[in-house]
Amino acid sequence: MTKRLAVASTALVLLVPLAACGADPGPAADPAAEEEPGYLAVADTSLEGTGTLRVHLDYDTAEAAGLDPRSADVARSWSLMGLSYDTLVEVGPDFEFLPSLAESWRTPDPTTYVFTLRDDAVFSNGRPMTARDVRRSLEHLLESESTWAAQLGPVESVEETGEHEVTVRLEHPHTAFLGALANTPAGILPMEEVDGGSVDLTAEMVGTGPYVATEHIQDESWTFEVNEHYWGEPPAVERLEISIVADEFNRAAALRDGSADFAYFNNIDTLDQLEAEPAARVVFQENTDFYYLILNSANPGSPLADDRVRFAVNAAVDRNQLSELALGGHARPTGVAPATLPDACPAGELPSALLDDDEIAEILEEAGVTEVELSLVTFNSETAPGQIAQVVQQQLAGHGLSVDIDIVDDASFGAALYSGSTATDDMGVSWYAGYGDASMVSRWWNTDTAAFTADFMVGDPAVNDLVVQAGRTPRGPEREAVIADLCAAVDERSEVVPLVTRPSVIGYRTDAVSPTLHSVEGYGDILRNITDFRLVSS
Amino acid sequence: MKDTATESTTRPRNPVRGALASFDALTLTCAGVLALLTLAAVAGPLAGVGGDPTAIVGPRLAPPSAEYPLGTDSLGRSLLPRVIEGVGTTLVVSAVAVLCTAVISTAGGIVAGYHGGAVNGVVMRIGDVLYAFPAIILAILVASVVGPGRTAALVSIVLVTVPLMTRMVGAAARLVCVRDYVTAARISGVSAPRIMVRHVLTNVSGTVAVQTTYALSVAILVEGGLSFLGYGVQLPASSLGLLIQEGTVYMVKAPWALLAPSVILVLAIVAINVIGDSLRDRFEPRKARSL
Incomplete structure (x- = not known):
């Protein structure tokens, strides 16, 4: 490198970010505002365009499970298979x-x-x-x-x-x-x-839904065409070209340059990248999914084997600050009944939320834990779990608890907490799907039936009974009382601590599509109302 | 009036000042920048400059102010101590890796140059194989084998920088090994290791120094690239590449999160390259002569 080149390149690099400082993206509409009660967006029915919608998603259906909907256990599988079934x-x-x-x-x-x-x-x-x-x-x-x-x-x-x-x-x-x-x-x-053996569910999708899959390249793309036998109104979106784009930046870039019309994002700050693009609209969709903190009660060598310590750690976590810092204020503090469901129990009324700092200190002192180092493991395929882990680390540091964080890939995370033998990490951060009823996700707190939690959770018969009761009691005041008891019991046990809900970010080009989107989604299905979508032009 | 010319020739000369005077202003400025970065990385955390890099101290993405000189990041942590920590991580990982490279390449290059023939062929072909991989692809391969983290970054940097440095040291060693004094030492029965250390190493040290500086700039780039892609230093630690990766998300809303680590990375690499150029001018003047 010549010295002149060195000086010139340095100057250039110094100028480029300064230019970015001067960019004024202008005001943006509130991305969490509802267009109608219950709806983030409602398709403009005056639009008469038909044709192709290009969608970018973050991951594909699980290859190992094939296309059999019975074994679909991730949100994208539900969305994609739901187009046909x-x-x-x-x-x-x-x-x-x-x-x-x-x-x-x-x-x-x-x-x-x-x-x-x-x-x-x-x-x-x-x-x-x-x-x-x-x-x-x-x-x-x-x-x-x-x-x-x-x-x-x-x-x-x-x-x-x-x-x-x-x-x-x-x-x-x-x-x-x-x-x-x-x-x-x-x-x-x-x-x-x-x-009769003429249809192999693992290899093809023959349903009554609005679309038929005409091409699928695993982890790359899908093409869906309208099902000519569909019983409902013919959808305006006649063809769906779905690209699987793992990288968040690439999906944002595609939406910006117009090569995608509709895209899903995990990172709550994606809005910032698209602010300057006037044709792009980004909305925050609330989910019933929520992040949780595992406090390993199954490892007798961990300080968290002590019920009192776990409860104090739970109480030391400030869910509002977690939402504000790790998720830009777009998540809701939650108990075991997701805060976004009708039967939710207010997180602010949970037993752990009622303790002040002095009471937390007293509990820790009683338990003989004043200064201790805890390990926490989470995964890096999404931004938020690592962010949550770092905020929790700081919150616990304020109570004399030191946390050593390990942010690993999905496989290593699974090996750390779901290997089939007692987990050695003291804590973990992950998330559960919240589904459409409070008793569905709370099943994972029943150690009689949720065997996969055995590596880090001892369980409590009283909690198990409440989970069963919540599942059997019809909706109404009696069930609300059972769920309130369940929320309190789970909070007091503090083995797996619900933290905050997990919002989604959906981006779309207003010059291409007018979608219908629920304000809250229970099954991660961002294409739920695809038959209501309207296209701007053919 | 005093005769200054006479006085300067008679006064005992300060060797440090003399050495500094032999470099041009740009080189000295770059050396100053590098020294400053190193000082910040070493003394900053010890002196608690900017506070605890992991502490949440303010609102997320606050702009630079008297309280937060470089602004805050997405978790409300002051960027100043995080950048200082990042500089330290990047420099330490790069320096340790380059030290390993220097040792391996110098030993390999001298052995290959001294023995020549098949030994030289084997050493150079191993280098060619490694050299055939694009640097970042090789680094990702290593990270996928040993797992993301500092070890991956360190091993990757070594594998990326060893081939070129070995080739350059080997070439320099071959030139030295045909000199009369080496031949004389061989005829006199001096052992090969002694010749390699006493005669060859001392005469290729200039090449080693020049190549080490270039390797250091490559190392900083590789570390930055790997951490940017998520294969290098992992959160909650910080490195320049990791801070740049975090900053890109907020490029529009909070450009300061990207600005500081980017500028420092560029400054460090440019400074090291300029110093490397000057060292090359010093040790290999014929190669650097311009027309």
């Missing part, structure tokens, strides 16, 4: 249940659900859906023993009780039953063909 019911903006393939249903008693099916639903292969398809689909899901089969609850029998009627009987009341039916793993399958 319909469910009996669907979730509305306020988590009320709406008709889908079941045009109505009744519950003559708390353990019986009678579904009246649409008579015009047709699979993408042209065969009309029958009551047998519905019965066998539910049986097929229950036989799979997948995670979602457990969410469906204690199904005793599924019967065809009419040409277009199916009756499901439960062993005991299961309040989350409709919530479980509303997600893609409970999608209605072409069981005549599946049972």
Whole structure:
């Protein structure tokens, strides 16, 4: 390098960021504001464009699980498979249940659900859906023993009780039953063909939904075309070109330069990158998903094996500050019933939230823990868990607790906390999907059924009982009381501590698409209302 | 009037001043910049400049002010101590790696140059294989094997910088080994290790010094690149590459988060390269002569 070149390049590098300082992105609309109650965005029905929507997502369906919706256990699988598979019911903006393939249903008693099916639903292969398809689909899901089969609850029998009627009987009341039916793993399958062997569910998707997948390159792209047999109104989006783009910056760049019309982001600060692009709109969608802090009670050598220490650590965590710093103020402090669900228990009223600093110090002193070093592990495939870990580190430092953070890749994180043997790390940060009913996520606090938590959680029979009660008690004041007790019990045990909700960022180009988006999403399905989307031009 | 010319020839000369005077102003400025960065990295944390780099002290993404001279980051931490820590991490990782490179390359180059033939062929072909990989690809490969972190950065820097330095030292050693005094030493029965240390090493030290400075600038770049991509230094620690990566997210809203680590990275690399150029002018004047 010549010295002149050195001087010139230094000057250039000094000038470029200064130029960025001068950029004025101008005022931005409130990205969390609702256009209508329950909706972040409502499609402009005056737009008459039809054609292609280009969507960029962060990850694909899990390759190992194939395309069988029963074993779909991640949000993108639910979104993508949900384009082809319909469910009996669907979730509305306020988590009320709406008709889908079941045009109505009744519950003559708390353990019986009678579904009246649409008579015009047709699979993408042209065969009309029958009551047998519905019965066998539910049986097929229950036989799979997948995670979602457990969410469906204690199904005793599924019967065809009419040409277009199916009756499901439960062993005991299961309040989350409709919530479980509303997600893609409970999608209605072409069981005549599946049972006959002409359709392989792991390799193709033949559903009654609005789209048919015409091309899929694993971890790269999907192409969906409209299902010509779809029973609903023909969607304005006739073709969906979905690109799997792992890097957040690349998705933002695609939205900026117009090569993507609609994209999903994990990082809450993505808004800042798109502020200067007038055609881009970014909205924050709340989720029922929430971040949690594992306080390892299963390792007898850890200071956190002591109930008092765990409770003090829990009390030392300031959830409001976590939301403000790690998630830009767009997350809500939560208990075990997600703060964004109707049955939520206010985080500010949890037992740990009522302790002041002196009381926390007293508990730690009583437990003989004044200065201790704790290890915390989390993963780096998203920004927020690492940010949360660092804020927790600082909050605990204020109480004399030193935290050594290890931010690792997903595989190492899984090995640290879910290997099948007692975890040695004292703490961990991760998140749970919140689904559509408070009793669905709270199942993971029942150590009788959630075996995967055994590496870091001893459990408590009283908490397990409350989880079971919350699952069986019908919605209403009695259930609210049970959930409040459950929230308090989980908080006092402090084995897995719910922290704050996990917001999503959705970006779209207003010169290409006018979407309909719920303000709160329970199943991470950002394409939930795709049939309502409108395109600006053909 | 005093005869200053006479006086300067008669007064005992300060060797440090003399050495400094032989460098041009740009080189001295760059040396000053490098010294300043090193001083900040070493003394800053000891003196508590800017406070605790991990402490949350203010609002997120606050602009530079008297309270936060470089602003705050996305978690409300003052950027000044984080940048100082980042400079230290980057310089330490790079310096340790380059030290390893210097030892390996000097030993390998001298052995290859002294023995020549098959030994030279083997050493140079190993270097060629490593040299065939683009630096950042090699670094990512290493990180995926040993896992992201400082060790990955260190090993990557060594693997990236060893081939070129070994080749340059080997070439210099071959020139020295055909000199009469080396031949004379061989004929006199002096052992090979003694010849390599006593005669060859001392005569290739200039090349080693020049190449070490270039390797240091490459090392800082590789460390920065790896940390930027998430394979190098991991949070909550900080390095210049990691701070730049964090800063890019807030480039529009909080450009100061990107500005300070970027400028320091560029300054460090330019300073080291200018110093390297000057050392080359000093030790290998014929190569540096311009027309």
